[in-house]
Amino acid sequence: MSGAQRILTIFGTRPEAIKLFPLVHALGADRRFVSGVCVTGQHRGMLDQVLEISGITPDHDLAVMQPDQTLDALTANLLVGIGTVLDREKPDWVVVQGDTATAMTGALAAYYRKIPVCHVEAGLRSGNIHHPWPEEINRRIIGPIAALHCAPTETAAKALLAETTDPATVHVTGNTVIDALFWITERIAREPGLAGGLAGLEQRFAGKRIIGVTSHRRENFGDGMRSIADAIRRIAARPDVAVIYPVHLNPNVRGVMDKELAGLDNVALIEPLDYPHFAHLIGMSHLMLTDSGGVQEEAPALGKPVLVMRETTERPEGIEAGTARLVGTDADRIVAEAERLLDDEAAYAAMARAHNPFGDGRSAGRIVELLAKA
Numbered sequence: 001m002s003g004a005q006r007i008l009t010i011f012g013t014r015p016e017a018i019k020l021f022p023l024v025h026a027l028g029a030d031r032r033f034v035s036g037v038c039v040t041g042q043h044r045g046m047l048d049q050v051l052e053i054s055g056i057t058p059d060h061d062l063a064v065m066q067p068d069q070t071l072d073a074l075t076a077n078l079l080v081g082i083g084t085v086l087d088r089e090k091p092d093w094v095v096v097q098g099d100t101a102t103a104m105t106g107a108l109a110a111y112y113r114k115i116p117v118c119h120v121e122a123g124l125r126s127g128n129i130h131h132p133w134p135e136e137i138n139r140r141i142i143g144p145i146a147a148l149h150c151a152p153t154e155t156a157a158k159a160l161l162a163e164t165t166d167p168a169t170v171h172v173t174g175n176t177v178i179d180a181l182f183w184i185t186e187r188i189a190r191e192p193g194l195a196g197g198l199a200g201l202e203q204r205f206a207g208k209r210i211i212g213v214t215s216h217r218r219e220n221f222g223d224g225m226r227s228i229a230d231a232i233r234r235i236a237a238r239p240d241v242a243v244i245y246p247v248h249l250n251p252n253v254r255g256v257m258d259k260e261l262a263g264l265d266n267v268a269l270i271e272p273l274d275y276p277h278f279a280h281l282i283g284m285s286h287l288m289l290t291d292s293g294g295v296q297e298e299a300p301a302l303g304k305p306v307l308v309m310r311e312t313t314e315r316p317e318g319i320e321a322g323t324a325r326l327v328g329t330d331a332d333r334i335v336a337e338a339e340r341l342l343d344d345e346a347a348y349a350a351m352a353r354a355h356n357p358f359g360d361g362r363s364a365g366r367i368v369e370l371l372a373k374a
């Protein structure tokens, strides 16, 4: 394997795993690379669901998750754990994705060892360090460290250039989330059983319009989550809708949703879905209510309107195209915006268009070529 570049891809949470499995597949199939995977286990169950469906067996698993861990403890454990792996593996490049604590510490540990970093989904900025929190700072820390910036869109590339990033290191690759979505959609088409587990809910809610919900943002913990729960209760009081809500495993989310929403006729609070079932849920939903980053990218690609329950977004492309709307966490506003889409056919039709500004499904291949040239 002389001359092959040794790439270590580091990830730890569900969205990183989803957005990096297409790249791990592509690197593993390319003889120009020796590809290794280090998972930090920042998430456990939600990460393992993705590893299983994508067929990835990590070379390292740091198993750092502790129940309701503080950001300080999480960050410290990640940094030390990743540093140890880097000292052992001594890769030529480290790949990180997005803006989690795993991504930030992965980049920092690589920087401490002068290992170049490739940042996938680089250049997202909300301009507000408290929304999303702590992700806006995590990705800004990765910015000056990275030697290769894979920006999903022109907007993201421009944000990096505005921060005086060397233009030669900034490339618009598209977002690998679309590669992942195409991959999973094709798998489901071949093996429908992979996403068959929602049949019971489809039967229970037959004739109603489904609203798919996810929420987990830290800045929404407490009042924001209670307000979101209040909005969901009010929307689900309509006889013509039903809510399917796979609840994030963070206890700050679960605690509120279980208390506020359990037992309502038109609300199914369910465990986090594996990726094929979640893609199927978006497909069967009339609209999505979410504070997730990834869902803001996937739902427009599948032609579903998204109401984004956040104050700011680093993904303006969906808003600008009119397929997503920023509604914050005020319950009255969420209810009003949802009702508008439920009752006004023209408003719904204007948002329900397949729209794919985030990628064409070939992003991983572009990133592989950039790494090969680097």
Ligand code: UD1
Pocket (backbone or CB within 6 Å): 013, 014, 015, 042, 043, 044, 045, 046, 047, 065, 066, 067, 068, 069, 071, 074, 099, 100, 101, 102, 134, 135, 216, 218, 249, 250, 251
């Ligand atoms: C993390 C990321 C966030 C990302 C989100 C995606 C940080 C600081 N936060 O937030 O950027 O958008 O993931 O979902 O990097 N838990 C489980 N099982 C799991 C996952 C989580 O039990 O599979 C529980 C644990 O108690 C854990 C807690 O959730 O301590 C919080 O997990 P953590 O990764 O710290 O934060 P998230 O809110 O998941």
Ligand code: UDP
Pocket (backbone or CB within 6 Å): 014, 015, 018, 214, 216, 246, 247, 271, 272, 273, 274, 275, 278, 279, 291, 292, 293, 294, 295, 298
């Ligand atoms: N997702 C999933 N199962 C679920 C909810 C979400 O597989 O029950 C997927 C979704 O398709 C998207 C990703 O998880 O690709 C989004 O992760 P999350 O919302 O946890 O994080 P964020 O994108 O906000 O960082």
